[in-house]
Amino acid sequence: MRQHPAAATPTTHEGPGSGPPARLALVVDWQRCTGQGVCAAALGERLDLDRWGYPVGVGSRGAEVPRGLERAARLAVASCPAAALRLVRHRTA
Numbered sequence: 832m833r834q835h836p837a838a839a840t841p842t843t844h845e846g847p848g849s850g851p852p853a854r855l856a857l858v859v860d861w862q863r864c865t866g867q868g869v870c871a872a873a874l875g876e877r878l879d880l881d882r883w884g885y886p887v888g889v890g891s892r893g894a895e896v897p898r899g900l901e902r903a904a905r906l907a908v909a910s911c912p913a914a915a916l917r918l919v920r921h922r923t924a
């Protein structure tokens with residue numbers, strides 16, 4: 832099965848180095864998001880929809896993906912018909 836380009840290796844906000852381990856977070860590109868809600872169906876444990884069908888809980892800094900949900904998060908990214916959802920790595924404090 833072909834992989835959706837948005838599901839490729841997450842981008843990095845911070846370079847390598849010491850510090851807390853990087854975690855995955857979901858980020859929505861609001862310019863692309865069309866509010867179809869497919870992402871919430873794929874990752875209902877982490878994403879909810881507002882009354883217009885746009886995902887909530889994924890602010891500009893992203894919504895952290897809890898351990899054990901990485902695979903579901905990648906599926907959500909791959910399922911987005913607008914390629915508006917992506918995974919990034921960020922460091923927790």
Ligand code: SF4
Nearest residue numbers: 864865867868870911
């Ligand atoms: S699946 Fe993509 S386009 Fe649809 S609501 Fe989620 S992020 Fe937006």
